[in-house]
Amino acid sequence: MQNDVQETLYSEQQIQDKVKEMGAAISRDFEGRNPLVICVLKGAFIFMGDLVKQINVPLEIDFMAVSSYGASTKSSGVVKIIKDLDISVEGRHVLIVEDIIDSGLTLSYLIDVLERRNAQSITIAALFDKPGRRTVDLDADYKGFVIPDAFVVGYGLDYAEKYRNLPYVGILKPEVYSH
Numbered sequence: 548m549q550n551d552v553q554e555t556l557y558s559e560q561q562i563q564d565k566v567k568e569m570g571a572a573i574s575r576d577f578e579g580r581n582p583l584v585i586c587v588l589k590g591a592f593i594f595m596g597d598l599v600k601q602i603n604v605p606l607e608i609d610f611m612a613v614s615s616y617g618a619s620t621k622s623s624g625v626v627k628i629i630k631d632l633d634i635s636v637e638g639r640h641v642l643i644v645e646d647i648i649d650s651g652l653t654l655s656y657l658i659d660v661l662e663r664r665n666a667q668s669i670t671i672a673a674l675f676d677k678p679g680r681r682t683v684d685l686d687a688d689y690k691g692f693v694i695p696d697a698f699v700v701g702y703g704l705d706y707a708e709k710y711r712n713l714p715y716v717g718i719l720k721p722e723v724y725s726h
């Protein structure tokens with residue numbers, strides 16, 4: 548698996564340091580608001596686990612699974628809900644936890660769904676932001692790293708469902724993407 552990686556972009560330590568910073572900022576801002584923290588599966592599963600440990604205010608968590616990339620490095624443009632939330636967002640302060648904002652289609656779709664369900668507020672925490680690929684105008688409230696226009700894997704992020712378990716984030720060798 549490691550042999551498929553061409554370059555490490557962010558080490559495990561760099562990611563952990565950033566997640567700590569983000570958790571501290573979120574803790575300050577969400578004091579007394581009992582947020583409903585939503586993990587966008589599958590990509591955000593590791594970030595979510597690490598991030599909530601760094602948030603020191605009472606909160607609730609829930610999971611939603613959406614997918615639009617399949618086995619490709621480009622969005623299909625169609626966001627599908629694979630698993631919906633168990634807890635109602637009505638009247639809640641919602642914090643959406645995403646691994647990456649790329650085209651922005653996934654988040655714009657989710658925000659629209661949660662607004663229609665009458666969330667009181669919607670805030671976004673994204674570990675990676677790839678602004679060069681945006682097709683809809685959208686930004687995160689809490690952002691980890693701004694990254695160049697390359698398809699990245701690791702720390703939850705996959706290529707064709709693989710590499711999610713890498714503890715760091717990197718770019719694969721070109722021949723791996725073209726398989």
Ligand SMILES: O=P(O)(O)OC[C@H]1O[C@H](OP(=O)(O)OP(=O)(O)O)[C@H](O)[C@@H]1O
Pocket residue numbers: 587588589590591613614615616617622645646647648649650651652653654705
């Ligand atoms: O801004 P966008 O262009 O919409 O891309 C970002 C989304 O794409 C990935 O999910 P994917 O559809 O690959 O599902 P996964 O999380 O199960 O890998 C990623 O985890 C984000 O949710």
Ligand SMILES: [Mg+2]
Pocket residue numbers: 590616617704705706
């Ligand atoms: Mg994916």
